[in-house]
Amino acid sequence: MRGFEVGETVVRRDVxxxxxxxxxxxxxxxxxxxxxxxxxxxxxxxxxxxxxxxQARADGDRTVRSEAFDALATGQ
Incomplete structure (x- = not known):
């Protein structure tokens, strides 16, 4: 694994x-x-x-969160 320097900015990506x-x-x-x-x-x-x-995180609405995962699953 590549080493990183302390203080360096890195990007975490969820795939x-x-x-x-x-x-x-x-x-x-x-x-x-x-x-x-x-x-x-x-x-x-x-x-x-x-x-x-x-939006789901901001509103605390779990219904919208489920819609987000459905959209993700279909590639939208």
Whole structure:
């Protein structure tokens, strides 16, 4: 595994089964060893998520969250 420098910005990507990126989040490297990469998410750090999922999180509406996962499963 490639090592990262402490303080370096990295991007965590969640990838759906189809290989498509589902979400991305900027993180800061706190420590990097041969066994683990420790990161932190600063307040206000950039992130990308599907619009329906972001709406569900903001509203606390689990119905919309289910719609977001259905949309993801069909590639919308």
């Amino acid at each position: 759906y089964r189809s290989g498509r990126v589902w979400s991305e989040q900027a993180l800061r490297v706190i420590a990097c060893t041969g066994e683990a990469v420790v990161t932190a998410c600063a307040p206000g750090a950039q992130a990308r998520r599907p619009a329906l999922y972001a």
